[in-house]
Amino acid sequence: MGQLDGTQASTRMVRLHQRIPSLRLLRRARRMLDDAIDLARLRLDALPDGIYQPVPGLPVRKAKRAVGSQSRWAAMEPVIERLGVKSAMDIGANVGYFPIKLASRGIPAVALESDPRHVRTTTTAVRRNQLDNVAVMKLELRPDTLGLLPTTDCTLLLSLWHHLVRDQGLDTATHLLRELWARTGKVMFFDSGEDEMPEWFGLPRMLPTPDVWLREYLQENCAGGRIEHLGRHRAFDAAGLPTDRALFAVIREPQ
Structure with missing residues (x-):
């Protein structure tokens, strides 16, 4: 019984390790999608006059204030x-x-x-x-x-x-x-x-x-x-x- 439990645990670990690269790829894809959506929304929200303050890290034209x-x-x-x-x-x-x-x-x-x-x-x-x-x-x-x-x-x-x-x-x-x-x-x-x-x-x-x-x-x-x-x-x-x-x-x- 102990050997069987050990085999099952090993099988679960192998499957988990096999899934890790896929999970990492999924997280990376999610981050890229989130970034793309954020930037599209940022450009829409900045219309028509840009943003008001010069916030670091935002890819928009010069801030009004x-x-x-x-x-x-x-x-x-x-x-x-x-x-x-x-x-x-x-x-x-x-x-x-x-x-x-x-x-x-x-x-x-x-x-x-x-x-x-x-x-x-x-x-x-x-x-x-x-x-x-x-x-x-x-x-x-x-x-x-x-x-x-x-x-x-x-x-x-x-x-x-x-x-x-x-x-x-x-x-x-x-x-x-x-x-x-x-x-x-x-x-x-x-x-x-x-x-x-x-x-x-x-x-x-x-x-x-x-x-x-x-x-x-x-x-x-x-x-x-x-x-x-x-x-x-x-x-x-x-x-x-x-x-x-x-x-x-x-x-x-x-x-």
Whole structure:
């Protein structure tokens, strides 16, 4: 009986080894098919204007907001290093430029995005960059979805606040800002559309200047935060024309 069991086990092992090359070929074919589908979908999702951010590893033409994304990262990176950031969340991550830059520094990041096209592009970019420390979350930021968000050292709220005001009103946008700050352990990076946005966005008048108004707004609504102005950076208005916006770091003061 023991010899028979041994023979059966040996036969199973031989069959398993015979199947391994076929399994490897199947996995390789699956990866190639997945890559082809991802690239076809990426090119469709990038129509008609390409992608917004210069994400590494994506075979698409120059990103519309390459200069502004790169200059913002250059301004934020020293703050991130200085504060010893260990985790991050990008609200409205678009196609994932900032989460991928953070993850490439060894900082696990959440990319929160509501547009399915951008979610697909971010997922493709994460895979092509061979990163295992980026979580891509398809979710619209609203009061009823706030409870799903984690607490992280760093929050990015870039070029989104004016959309929150337009879609949900100033009071709700302010509530969301306060709640995001409450989930931020060390620093929040913030910029927004300013006076260049049309009236139908419903933004308040930013007097005496957008830089001053936004600094005071952040100081009022981010309790325990110290505001650093990180310069003005290239952006685009609602008509797609170039402009620039103030970038702020809201740094949590030690208790």
